[in-house]
Amino acid sequence: xxxxxxxxxxxxxxxxxxxxxxxxxxxxxxxxxxxxxxxxxxxxxxxxxxxxxxxxxxxxxxxxxxxxxxxxxxxxxxxxxxxxxxxxxxxxxxxxxxxxxxxxxxxxxxxxxxxxxxxxxxxxxxxxxxxxxxxxxxxxxxxxxxxxxxxxxxxxxxxxxxxxxxxxxxxxxxxxxxxxxxxxxxxxxxxxxxxxxxxxxxxxxxxxxxxxxxxxxxxxxxxxxxxxxxxxxxxxxxxxxxxxxxxxxxxxxxxxxxxxxxxxxxxxxxxxxxxxxxxxxxxxxxxxxxxxxxxxxxxxxxxxxxxxxxxxxxxxxxxxxxxxxxxxxxxxxxxxxxxx
Amino acid sequence: xxxxxxxxxxxxxxxxxxxxxxxxxxxxxxxxxxxxxxxxxxxxxxxxxxxxxxxxxxxxxxxxxxxxxxxxxxxxxxxxxxxxxxxxxxxxxxxxxxxxxxxxxxxxxxxxxxxxxxxxxxxxxxxxxxxxxxxxxxxxxxxxxxxxxxxxxxxxxxxxxxxxxxxxxxxxxxxxxxxxxxxxxxxxxxxxxxxxxxxxxxxxxxxxxxxxxxxxxxxxxxxxxxxxxxxxxxxxxxxxxxxxxxxxxxxxxxxxxxxxxxxxxxxxxxxxxxxxxxxxxxxxxxxxxxxxxxxxxxxxxxxxxxxxxxxxxxxxxxxxxxxxxxxxxxxxxxxxxxxx
DNA sequence: CTGAAAGCGCTTACAG
DNA sequence: CTGAAAGCGCTTACAG
Numbered sequence: 001x002x003x004x005x006x007x008x009x010x011x012x013x014x015x016x017x018x019x020x021x022x023x024x025x026x027x028x029x030x031x032x033x034x035x036x037x038x039x040x041x042x043x044x045x046x047x048x049x050x051x052x053x054x055x056x057x058x059x060x061x062x063x064x065x066x067x068x069x070x071x072x073x074x075x076x077x078x079x080x081x082x083x084x085x086x087x088x089x090x091x092x093x094x095x096x097x098x099x100x101x102x103x104x105x106x107x108x109x110x111x112x113x114x115x116x117x118x119x120x121x122x123x124x125x126x127x128x129x130x131x132x133x134x135x136x137x138x139x140x141x142x143x144x145x146x147x148x149x150x151x152x153x154x155x156x157x158x159x160x161x162x163x164x165x166x167x168x169x170x171x172x173x174x175x176x177x178x179x180x181x182x183x184x185x186x187x188x189x190x191x192x193x194x195x196x197x198x199x200x201x202x203x204x205x206x207x208x209x210x211x212x213x214x215x216x217x218x219x220x221x222x223x224x225x226x227x228x229x230x231x232x233x234x235x236x237x238x239x240x241x242x243x244x245x246x247x248x249x250x251x252x253x254x255x256x257x258x259x260x261x262x263x264x265x266x267x268x269x270x271x272x273x274x275x276x277x278x279x280x281x282x283x284x285x286x287x288x289x290x291x292x293x294x295x296x297x298x299x300x301x302x303x304x305x306x307x308x309x310x311x312x313x314x315x316x317x318x319x320x321x322x323x324x325x326x327x328x329x330x331x332x333x334x335x336x337x338x339x340x
Numbered sequence: 341x342x343x344x345x346x347x348x349x350x351x352x353x354x355x356x357x358x359x360x361x362x363x364x365x366x367x368x369x370x371x372x373x374x375x376x377x378x379x380x381x382x383x384x385x386x387x388x389x390x391x392x393x394x395x396x397x398x399x400x401x402x403x404x405x406x407x408x409x410x411x412x413x414x415x416x417x418x419x420x421x422x423x424x425x426x427x428x429x430x431x432x433x434x435x436x437x438x439x440x441x442x443x444x445x446x447x448x449x450x451x452x453x454x455x456x457x458x459x460x461x462x463x464x465x466x467x468x469x470x471x472x473x474x475x476x477x478x479x480x481x482x483x484x485x486x487x488x489x490x491x492x493x494x495x496x497x498x499x500x501x502x503x504x505x506x507x508x509x510x511x512x513x514x515x516x517x518x519x520x521x522x523x524x525x526x527x528x529x530x531x532x533x534x535x536x537x538x539x540x541x542x543x544x545x546x547x548x549x550x551x552x553x554x555x556x557x558x559x560x561x562x563x564x565x566x567x568x569x570x571x572x573x574x575x576x577x578x579x580x581x582x583x584x585x586x587x588x589x590x591x592x593x594x595x596x597x598x599x600x601x602x603x604x605x606x607x608x609x610x611x612x613x614x615x616x617x618x619x620x621x622x623x624x625x626x627x628x629x630x631x632x633x634x635x636x637x638x639x640x641x642x643x644x645x646x647x648x649x650x651x652x653x654x655x656x657x658x659x660x661x662x663x664x665x666x667x668x669x670x671x672x673x674x675x676x677x678x679x680x
Numbered sequence: 681c682t683g684a685a686a687g688c689g690c691t692t693a694c695a696g
Numbered sequence: 697c698t699g700a701a702a703g704c705g706c707t708t709a710c711a712g
Contacts, residue, residue, distance in 0.1 A: 011489075012466075014705055025683045030707060040681060055487035060464035061404035062705035065688045080429055086420045093447060102461065105445050107433060121442065124400035126352075147395035149351075232627045258627075265631040287572045287598075288628065291605040354689055365699045370691060380697060402689035405704045 013054035021050040033058070064126070072102045073314065074122040075131040078110045078198060079229075084284055084303050085133070088155060091307025092131060099315065101128075110198055110229075112138040119144050129314045134199045135159055135166065151317040155310045156200060158327050165317065167310040167328040171200045174299050174332045175207025178253055178281060181297075181334055183215050187251035187279055191222040193238050193263065194255040195230030201255040204283065208253055221246050230255065235262020250278060251340060257282035257289050260296055264339060279340035285333075294338035302330040353394035361390040373398070404466070412442045413654065414462040415471040418450045418538060419569075424596075424624055424643050425473070428495060431647025432471060439655065441468075450538055450569075452478040459484050469654045474539045475499055475506065491657040495650045496540060498667050505657065507650040507668040511540045514639050514672045515547025518593055518621060521637075521674055523555050527591035527619055531562040533578050533603065534595040535570030541595040544623065548593055561586050570595065575602020590618060591680060597622035597629050600636055604679060619680035625673075634678035642670040 019029035024043060032039045032047035039047075050056070064070065075092055077085040089105065096103060104125060106118035119130075119141055129151040137145075145152055152165065159166035182190050192208045194201045205223070212218035224242045228234055235258060242249060254260035260282030267274045274280050274294055281297040282289060289296035309328050316323050359369035364383060372379045372387035379387075390396070404410065415432055417425040429445065436443060444465060446458035459470075459481055469491040477485075485492055492505065499506035522530050532548045534541045545563070552558035564582045568574055575598060582589060594600035600622030607614050614620050614634055621637040622629060629636035649668050656663050 015707095016705075026705090027684080027707070028682055031682085034707080038681080043681080057460075057463050057466075057488070059405070059466060059705050061401040061466070062688090063464075063707075064401035065399070065405055065690085066705075066707040068688065080420070080426045081423065083421065086426065089420055089447075102444075104442075107429075120397075123397050124403075126397075126399060126401070148397070232631050236631060261628065262631060265633060268633045288601065291572050291576060291602060293605060293608045355691095356689080366689090367691070367700080368698055371698085374691080378697080383697080399689050402704090403691075405706085406689075406691040408704065 012059075013056045014059070015056075017054055018047065018050045018056050021053060022046045070126045070128040071100055072104055072125050072127045073129050073131065073311070074104045074106065074119075074125075074127045076106045076108055076115060076118060077133050078108050080105075080107045083286055084301070087303040088133075088307035088310075091304040091309075092311040093307075095308045095311035096315065101315075108133075110196060112141070116140045116144070123148055128318050129153070131155060131310055131314060135164075136199050151314060153310045153314045153317070155306050157203065158329055162326055165313060165323075165326050167313060167330065168306050169301065169330050169332045171203035172207040172210075174283070174301075175204030175253075176211045177207070177332075177334055178204075178283070178299055179208045179211035181336070182251045182253060182279060182281070182340060183211060183217065185251075185279065185340070188217060189219075189222065189246060189249045190217065190251040190253060191224065191242050191246060191249045192253050192255070193235070193242060193259055194223070194225040195228055195234055195238070195259060196255075197225060197227045204255050219246075222249065230258050232258050232262035232265070235259035236266035237262075239263040239266045251275075252278065252280050254280065254282045257284050257286040257296065257298055260298065260339070261286075261288060261292065264292065264294070264296065275338065275340050281340040285335055289335070290337070292339075297337045297340035298335050300333035300335050302332070305330050352399075353396045354399070355396075357394055358387065358390045358396050361393060362386045410466045410468040411440055412444055412465050412467045413469050413471065413651070414444045414446065414459075414465075414467045416446045416448055416455060416458060417473050418448050420445075420447050423626055424641070427643040428473075428647035428650075431644040431649075432651040433647075435648045435651035436655065441655075448473075450536060452481070456480045456484070463488055468658045469493070471495060471650055471654060475504075476539050491654060493650045493654045493657070495646050497543065498669055502666055505653060505663075505666050507653060507670065508646050509641065509670050509672045511543035512547040512550075514623070514641075515544030515593075516551045517547070517672075517674055518544075518623070518639055519548045519551035521676070522591045522593060522619060522621070522680060523551060523557065525591075525619065525680070528557060529559075529562065529586060529589045530557065530591040530593060531564065531582050531586060531589045532593050532595070533575070533582060533599055534563070534565040535568055535574055535578070535599055536595075537565060537567045544595050559586075562589065570598050572598050572602035572605065575599035576606035577602075579603040579606045591615075592618065592620050594620065594622045597624050597626040597636065597638055600638065600679070601626075601628060601632065604632065604634070604636065615678065615680050621680040625675050629675070630677070632679075637677045637680035638675050640673035640675050642672070645670050 015029050016026050019026040029047050032044050036044050079085050104122050108115040132154050135154050135157050154166040156168040157171050194205050224238050260280055263280050272278055283299045285298045285300040289298050355369050356366050359366040369387050372384050376384050419425050444462050448455040472494050475494050475497050494506040496508040497511050564578050600620055603620050612618055623639045625638045625640040629638050
């Protein structure tokens, strides 16, 4: 394999090298690669051969600079270990990959500071649009977003401001629905177990409070809220705390399934009958919830679709389409099972 | 806020705009931003003010082109819904983020074709290095890698070729160890339940076979292998299949915890005593394994550390350090619990 | 269908 | 400590 001179800087074959080897002008080589139909078959073949010979890989930075076009889309999620967000991500990938978008995934770890930092860095890639988790962000993030003037779609909850794009479902409504379900089942001393205390948990807690207050059942003692990341282990621990504070508690609404699973496992170890003595329910319907014994009553959430629809909406906005609606409500489903 | 003229193409403030507003040369503005210490305090302040006034965001593509340096690192994982790889990713982020690397995460979905496609695209970003999952890749991927001439570190298993960089542990050895544990417990008819059939599962199966053969216990009937993604639901289903084929089976080694959880839940539903009638163990020690009832015997794997160490090794190679060893064995831990 | 030239926005030795 | 000039690798109207 004979090699043409390579650029000194990158050590890689450049378009100019390809052109030289194919015996054409650089711009012709460019066209043969980017717009193969605008070029004669013979020339196309020659350029392709040169590309293969030199193992030419286009330089994306140069292309981005020259075209001032961007095919990158930034996605910021608060966690990668949470199955909810990996499902969202899968939806995004499925919606976007056919169009050749490059997805820049940022894990903010539920931290405002991290979100600011990542956004600052990713903005340098001049993305075409941004997919954000949640509605509430720090002032700095809000500013960065505003001055970037880029299309933004928020995922997971619904914005009240009609000028913002959002795809998700009402976290508050879901919290309310689950609580009403427990009340309708005759439970009186219903506890709320919350961890992480992110925006969504807080909204679910709000829905819980609303339902409890309406029913005249509200008692702040019944709320156990901690800011630690929510895990099975934490659910097991919080069950103990909850029962210590309110021993007469007869149901627990966990802000998510991990917590619920941990609480149920702990009940099993302590010989507390679920749901007879204590009803326990979760949120998100993780795979284990349908299989555990008892199976777990929870809220099924359209997380994959949230990602898919949010990405589709963003794509439409980028392409200049005016979307029919700025907020897409994907709803949620109460999955009544054995645990409550 | 007065605006200086903006570039026609991108519509954004450029370094030249910043320089003009600060009343300095472009290159001076560049220096004030990139090497603040090489510039007088007064000038630095003026430039920073201009940056703030114009909400200037550097163009990463231009920088990349001009420096021919790359701070991007490509990471290819086979799944984002598998907790193993999200832990690996967390380790990578922790190891790299302080150095200002930009991580490009690609989800190959256990597909060679997808891996080729993603690698081809990501190579265009001229990464500084690549982190790959597994040792076995398609010929096209191998070729792309070779002609890219980039440092590559493989994660999850150990390469036999000392010229390749790898960080992980012996999947085969781990499979062997778990099987020996069951044999030592007096089990004779030990089944192997495998899904996805990726490289790692196959290696674990190999270890299983080796141990069974050594003990004169091997029987191909005892292997249930399917290529579907491994889930709790699949574990539940495969338990049924396994017991239909080999009703005298007295233990099952599941290639991962999801499968084991599903199998155990199914046993509970069918009234099969675990471990008395049937011992069940898994692989990876997912959080639920320690909490379920019975708790699950499994292999603890250093996935976070795999990511962390692999990224650290790659960073060292990129910086030109010659690493002490090309393969880093992080080992694994047998977690003997109640289910087996 | 093919090519000459300018420019995208930044940085880097080299001078002053 | 500050600046003039060239160049990174590609693409895009505009001609021929």
